[in-house]
Amino acid sequence: xxxxxxxxxxxxxxxxxxxxxxxxxxxxxxxxxxxxxxxxxxxxxxxxxxxxxxxxxxxxxxxxxxxxxxxxxxxxxxxxxxxxxxxxxxxxxxxxxxxxxxxxxxxxxxxxxxxxxxxxxxxxxxxxxxxxxxxxxxxxxxxxxxxxxxxxxxxxxxxxxxxxxxxxxxxxxxxxxxxxxxxxxxxxxxxxxxxxxxxxxxxxxxxxxxxxxxxxxxxxxxxxxxxxxxxxxxxxxxxxxxxxxxxxxxxxxxxxxxxxxxxxxxxxxxxxxxxxxxxxxxxxxxxxxxxxxxxxxxxxxxxxxxxxxxxxxxxxxxxxxxxxxxxxxxxxxxxxxxxxxxxxxxxxxxxxxxxxxxxxxxxxxxxxxxxxxxxxx
Amino acid sequence: xxxxxxxxxxxxxxxxxxxxxxxxxxxxxxxxxxxxxxxxxxxxxxxxxxxxxxxxxxxxxxxxxxxxxxxxxxxxxxxxxxxxxxxxxxxxxxxxxxxxxxxxxxxxxxxxxxxxxxxxxxxxxxxxxxxxxxxxxxxxxxxxxxxxxxxxxxxxxxxxxxxxxxxxxxxxxxxxxxxxxxxxxxxxxxxxxxxxxxxxxxxxxxxxxxxxxxxxxxxxxxxxxxxxxxxxxxxxxxxxxxxxxxxxxxxxxxxxxxxxxxxxxxxxxxxxxxxxxxxxxxxxxxxxxxxxxxxxxxxxxxxxxxxxxxxxxxxxxxxxxxxxxxxxxxxxxxxxxxxxxxxxxxxxxxxxxxxxxxxxxxxxxxxxxxxxxxxxxxxxxxx
Numbered sequence: 001x002x003x004x005x006x007x008x009x010x011x012x013x014x015x016x017x018x019x020x021x022x023x024x025x026x027x028x029x030x031x032x033x034x035x036x037x038x039x040x041x042x043x044x045x046x047x048x049x050x051x052x053x054x055x056x057x058x059x060x061x062x063x064x065x066x067x068x069x070x071x072x073x074x075x076x077x078x079x080x081x082x083x084x085x086x087x088x089x090x091x092x093x094x095x096x097x098x099x100x101x102x103x104x105x106x107x108x109x110x111x112x113x114x115x116x117x118x119x120x121x122x123x124x125x126x127x128x129x130x131x132x133x134x135x136x137x138x139x140x141x142x143x144x145x146x147x148x149x150x151x152x153x154x155x156x157x158x159x160x161x162x163x164x165x166x167x168x169x170x171x172x173x174x175x176x177x178x179x180x181x182x183x184x185x186x187x188x189x190x191x192x193x194x195x196x197x198x199x200x201x202x203x204x205x206x207x208x209x210x211x212x213x214x215x216x217x218x219x220x221x222x223x224x225x226x227x228x229x230x231x232x233x234x235x236x237x238x239x240x241x242x243x244x245x246x247x248x249x250x251x252x253x254x255x256x257x258x259x260x261x262x263x264x265x266x267x268x269x270x271x272x273x274x275x276x277x278x279x280x281x282x283x284x285x286x287x288x289x290x291x292x293x294x295x296x297x298x299x300x301x302x303x304x305x306x307x308x309x310x311x312x313x314x315x316x317x318x319x320x321x322x323x324x325x326x327x328x329x330x331x332x333x334x335x336x337x338x339x340x341x342x343x344x345x346x347x348x349x350x351x352x353x354x355x356x357x358x359x360x361x362x363x364x365x366x367x368x369x370x371x372x373x374x375x376x377x
Numbered sequence: 378x379x380x381x382x383x384x385x386x387x388x389x390x391x392x393x394x395x396x397x398x399x400x401x402x403x404x405x406x407x408x409x410x411x412x413x414x415x416x417x418x419x420x421x422x423x424x425x426x427x428x429x430x431x432x433x434x435x436x437x438x439x440x441x442x443x444x445x446x447x448x449x450x451x452x453x454x455x456x457x458x459x460x461x462x463x464x465x466x467x468x469x470x471x472x473x474x475x476x477x478x479x480x481x482x483x484x485x486x487x488x489x490x491x492x493x494x495x496x497x498x499x500x501x502x503x504x505x506x507x508x509x510x511x512x513x514x515x516x517x518x519x520x521x522x523x524x525x526x527x528x529x530x531x532x533x534x535x536x537x538x539x540x541x542x543x544x545x546x547x548x549x550x551x552x553x554x555x556x557x558x559x560x561x562x563x564x565x566x567x568x569x570x571x572x573x574x575x576x577x578x579x580x581x582x583x584x585x586x587x588x589x590x591x592x593x594x595x596x597x598x599x600x601x602x603x604x605x606x607x608x609x610x611x612x613x614x615x616x617x618x619x620x621x622x623x624x625x626x627x628x629x630x631x632x633x634x635x636x637x638x639x640x641x642x643x644x645x646x647x648x649x650x651x652x653x654x655x656x657x658x659x660x661x662x663x664x665x666x667x668x669x670x671x672x673x674x675x676x677x678x679x680x681x682x683x684x685x686x687x688x689x690x691x692x693x694x695x696x697x698x699x700x701x702x703x704x705x706x707x708x709x710x711x712x713x714x715x716x717x718x719x720x721x722x723x724x725x726x727x728x729x730x731x732x733x734x735x736x737x738x739x740x741x742x743x744x745x746x747x748x749x750x751x752x753x754x755x756x757x758x759x760x
Contacts, residue, residue: 043700124558165491294403
């Protein structure tokens, strides 16, 4: 291995990248775009659920219950329905997501100490939002019900108004429950994967498509010099994007970085190296830019988005799918990024994930070296 | 004219399918995506791993604990011996919540001074954490309500009329019904969405890459000198990919309906019509990207630049209603937004043209505008 040849190849790739100024601009703006979208616009938090009410009772008690719903901030009144059918129609049209039906005998039943029933209709299309909405509704009604009993006890002249047992909730790491605090660390992994995939997908196949591979082959350069030379510029761009993403996350969006920044960069860099090598391997195998981009999307982008625990908790997946997630390195890097960012933990806890990332990186780099044959196939 | 378009289409098909791997990659990933989304994309929280730290150790505290374990939401993963255990387990991710009952729990309960239990939640994933909190609060509130009831019923001087009904469990019962998706299965929500996503992804990539590749390899000149006219070239470059898009739709719909048992309640012809309108904008965008890209890598990146925000701002995963107002207005320019409403409406709600016409109209306007604009731009680039 001669450093001068390595430098020459790395320099050539750099020139090729910089000449294509728009690709370079996109390589920087894709992370920024994603961070801005996730930081400002996208949240899975469910609040202000558009609600329509059909109150057939129209008493102070039914209004009291409705007020409990509206005061909670989880529900937002979209209107009152004239009839049951009208309420159903409003849900059909998507004007409301939830309907609250209070029957005509609601307050009479309560006064008479009879059990009473209210109806909650929810648009189940989005199962996640619907489940959360039902959970909120149930919590509100349970609390209301408890208040009624306490009130009754007061009327009879005994007992306390305050509930006997209260849950005191303590949320660690993210007391305000801001979704950006958990989405942005995971998003950094997604960004690295997208970049690695689209930057490298063409790097070898392009040489084949354009016929410049023959020229490279006729030079005295060695296989691993060529491969390493091709890796360096992409690694540099990737590390730049990583630094940019971390900086934006911390300074613009105020995501707390509790652990060691050095550990974060070295482990994320390790993952980036593996992802880039993987892209190179794909590019060698595919020999065609369209095919290699499709393969990259399929084996790296989608698993990172869905199977890494970035948005969807791995615990909720069926057992079989949980085992599948172990194949994809993005699972480990997401765990590492979230651990370092939110929990501030170090290698004493993350050593296994770090080790697996190291294995992934070395396997990929060896594979790329082995796969790349400097001959005309 | 049709003769020339036909040969163009045949050429495109040959080019796409010449590589056997390409044949696989066009049809297997859609199915895999469907399976993964059908099973994995699940935000329904169950089996939350809970650690118990019971300093009280009385029948009352055990009763509260058993209410957590029998709720179906929590699974008791460990019993802590000291507070450091909880800290370590949460750090390691072994548990996501802990219930701490202090040693004065029962005493305070009997003295009727009001008592608290502590619930420690790992807030790293705020979405899960807020669901965990709402479940825990509900269980504690329910327990608290029953304690009140017991006390109430033990009072010596309460008239019978009040006593008995409350003992039955009392208060208000909720009868809940989920429309369109009674078991609240996430896959019913995602499968129609994936169809929309796939059409866009496949047609977009194929269109823009196919044109840019010709340009990059220099074969575009050969096509230009042939007697083919720009309109014919545009049609010849888009129709094959539209056909592949339709095949993917049929494939995914078939698997979704028969394997995942996602219902189709509405009309299939209406779905076909809506798909066609939607293809206009997707193919048009592909054409547009091809006019602004010189290399396949540029095309690929520009596509990502368009495609990722289009998914994220469509309501596919993240509800539009949660977005800031300004961003909500931006989503009106997103064809995927309209098509998602249509396809979910047809699959799950079984609604028809009478309700969906505004979305269809929006798709038509958006699609023809994008397609016309891109075609004009494309023609100009040719001349």
